[in-house]
Amino acid sequence: MKPENTVLCKAAIPEWELAVLDVFVRAAALFGFRKSVAMVYGTLYCSREPISAQEIQDKLKISRGSVVEALLFLRRLGAARVHLKIGERRDYFTAETDLKKFAQGFLKEILEPALEKADIRLAQAEEAAGAQTLPAESVDAAFARSRIAELTLWKSRFTEALPLLNELLNAK
Numbered sequence: 001m002k003p004e005n006t007v008l009c010k011a012a013i014p015e016w017e018l019a020v021l022d023v024f025v026r027a028a029a030l031f032g033f034r035k036s037v038a039m040v041y042g043t044l045y046c047s048r049e050p051i052s053a054q055e056i057q058d059k060l061k062i063s064r065g066s067v068v069e070a071l072l073f074l075r076r077l078g079a080a081r082v083h084l085k086i087g088e089r090r091d092y093f094t095a096e097t098d099l100k101k102f103a104q105g106f107l108k109e110i111l112e113p114a115l116e117k118a119d120i121r122l123a124q125a126e127e128a129a130g131a132q133t134l135p136a137e138s139v140d141a142a143f144a145r146s147r148i149a150e151l152t153l154w155k156s157r158f159t160e161a162l163p164l165l166n167e168l169l170n171a172k
Contacts (some may be wrong), residue, residue, distance in 0.1 A: 012059060017046045031106070032127030036062055040070035041079055041095060050083040077105035100169050107165060111158070118155045122148060 013021070021042035028038035033150060043056050057067045074080035079102045083092045096102055129144040 001076070002103040017042070020046055031110075034066075034133055036060075036066040037048065040067055041074055044074075044080055044093055045094035045097060047094070050085070050094045051069075052092050054090065077102060077109055079105060080135045103169055104166070107169075112162065115155060115159050115162070118151075122152050122155060125151075 021039055024038040024042040024045070025035055026042075028035065039060050039062065040056055043059060044051065053064070053067045053071060056071075057064050060067070060152075071080055075082070079096050080093050081096060083094055085092055125144075125148050129141065129148060
């Protein structure tokens with residue numbers, strides 16, 4: 001991006017909104033979400049009125065594909081909603097500002113499936129480690145078993161934490 005485009009971009013987005021976008025970008029990085037997802041959510045969050053994908057693209061100066069992908073992901077999480085405008089062909093979007101719903105969507109759509117997949121993969125790892133042609137007490141077999149056991153323990157801890165996280169999110 002050329003320096004003059006950076007100035008135009010900053011001029012198009014108020015300073016308070018840039019600060020809010022930064023908060024969401026940093027939070028997204030903690031969870032491994034793409035920067036574009038955070039920027040799109042932040043734009044929706046800061047918008048008084050429903051906003052179209054084209055308006056988001058123009059405001060953030062990012063690709064149409066990044067905006068569309070981010071909106072699909074945010075809708076799947078329950079973090080963005082579609083608003084239809086009579087007489088308009090395009091969809092308009094708003095943010096789910098109840099961050100509790102956003103967090104619940106993250107747990108349901110991202111964390112729970114990841115833990116289920118981890119169960120399958122860890123079982124496959126145990127089977128593969130046991131099927132190795134190495135002597136059962138070899139250093140490599142012991143190392144593999146110790147690593148798999150450690151991952152299984154952490155997966156169990158995350159699984160046990162899910163009900164607690166849900167309970168925390170549902171507390172008044």
